[in-house]
Amino acid sequence: MDDFHTRLTKMRQDFHRDPELGFQEERTKAKVAQHLRDLGLEVHEGSGVIGLLKAGNGNRAIGLRADMDALPITETSTHDYVSQNPGAMHACGHDGHTTMLLGAAEKLSQDPDFDGTVVFIFQPNEEHGLGARAMIDEGVLERFPMEEVYAIHNLPGAPVGQISTRPGQICASESLFEITIKGQGGHASMPHVGVDAITVGSEMVMALQTIVSRKLAPAAAAVVSVTEFVTDGQRNVLPGNATLKGDVRARLPEDRHALEKFMRQIVDGIAAAHGISVDMTFNTEFIETINAPGPTDAVARVGRAMNLETIADRPSMSFSEDFAHFSAAIPGCFLLLGNGESGPHGQPLHAADYDFNDALLPIGSDFWSELVRDRLPARKVN
Numbered sequence: 001m002d003d004f005h006t007r008l009t010k011m012r013q014d015f016h017r018d019p020e021l022g023f024q025e026e027r028t029k030a031k032v033a034q035h036l037r038d039l040g041l042e043v044h045e046g047s048g049v050i051g052l053l054k055a056g057n058g059n060r061a062i063g064l065r066a067d068m069d070a071l072p073i074t075e076t077s078t079h080d081y082v083s084q085n086p087g088a089m090h091a092c093g094h095d096g097h098t099t100m101l102l103g104a105a106e107k108l109s110q111d112p113d114f115d116g117t118v119v120f121i122f123q124p125n126e127e128h129g130l131g132a133r134a135m136i137d138e139g140v141l142e143r144f145p146m147e148e149v150y151a152i153h154n155l156p157g158a159p160v161g162q163i164s165t166r167p168g169q170i171c172a173s174e175s176l177f178e179i180t181i182k183g184q185g186g187h188a189s190m191p192h193v194g195v196d197a198i199t200v201g202s203e204m205v206m207a208l209q210t211i212v213s214r215k216l217a218p219a220a221a222a223v224v225s226v227t228e229f230v231t232d233g234q235r236n237v238l239p240g241n242a243t244l245k246g247d248v249r250a251r252l253p254e255d256r257h258a259l260e261k262f263m264r265q266i267v268d269g270i271a272a273a274h275g276i277s278v279d280m281t282f283n284t285e286f287i288e289t290i291n292a293p294g295p296t297d298a299v300a301r302v303g304r305a306m307n308l309e310t311i312a313d314r315p316s317m318s319f320s321e322d323f324a325h326f327s328a329a330i331p332g333c334f335l336l337l338g339n340g341e342s343g344p345h346g347q348p349l350h351a352a353d354y355d356f357n358d359a360l361l362p363i364g365s366d367f368w369s370e371l372v373r374d375r376l377p378a379r380k381v382n
Helices: 003-017 026-038 094-110 131-137 197-215 253-274 293-305 324-329 360-375
Strands: 042-045 049-055 061-067 116-123 148-156 168-171 173-182 223-231 241-250 277-286 289-291 332-340
Touching: 003 026, 003 094, 003 360, 026 042, 026 049, 026 094, 026 116, 049 094, 061 094, 061 360, 094 116, 094 148, 094 360, 116 131, 131 324, 148 293, 148 324, 148 360, 173 197, 173 253, 197 223, 197 241, 197 253, 241 253, 253 277, 289 293, 289 324, 289 332, 293 332, 293 360, 324 332, 332 360
Parallel strands: 061 116, 061 148, 148 332
Antiparallel strands: 042 049, 049 116, 168 289, 173 241, 173 277, 223 241
């Protein structure tokens, strides 16, 4: 392991040891900002951190994004850099994403053989779908105009260093719903006197599953999941109130809109059949992530030029990414980088024993650097 790799590994494990949840990334932000300043970059701090690196006389600019936040998970790993913050853990690899981008900033600042501006975007609170929007609301796109924007996410279960992406939709949207049922509670021995909210809610849970199986095309690959069912019932008290909460995933905006419409029809219809009132909210925090053709072609071209295994037409993913808010505003590409197929590196994202693969650190840093050189080529001197 060379000195660059060793330093990145130490940095990544330091981030891992001290994880911070969304919009609480104060120590992480401070370390990122200081490292960028030490490299000579222009630094701007807000909800996230922006580093600017300029070379040549060109006026073109591209953005590279990394996420910084951890998850509210108690780590079960036994390595010597295990989380020291109880109930918080880098279980999605954002510690590695941040470190790879810092590594690219170092490489490019030492060898700025490109023409234009690189906007290094270190984003908070990706996990709740709020960080990208916070930075956009602060005016990051107006203050630092970019022609294109890119993001990397590691992928457990894929070979180390494998690049995979696709043009068009690559990640699903996520919408959160809440259904409040207002029935009539009563004695468990006399259910006919009231309206049992559990019975009504159970009908809704089962009926909602018919949307994907019977109202959308099979290729839609949508998901409707009821994840909470809470009532005010007791041992011998039928509940009068119940709340259903859940998660909806869709791969196309039109499917997302259709899912909401059908859900409301079902919920209102069952409530009407029982003569009770119901209220439903449906909030989309993550929109669909769409890759633009040009940036996606560039990612595949650079991957192949680096002799990395490259898949340019991978299937779209069912998880969501708030990079979608950046790529909805600017042509962009979200790509996946294989984290390994076994051990902690092959464990699913968000698992309590997952770990980012430090072997990826120089690969990701080199990829970012080569992508910048491809998209902002240095002018040849005659």
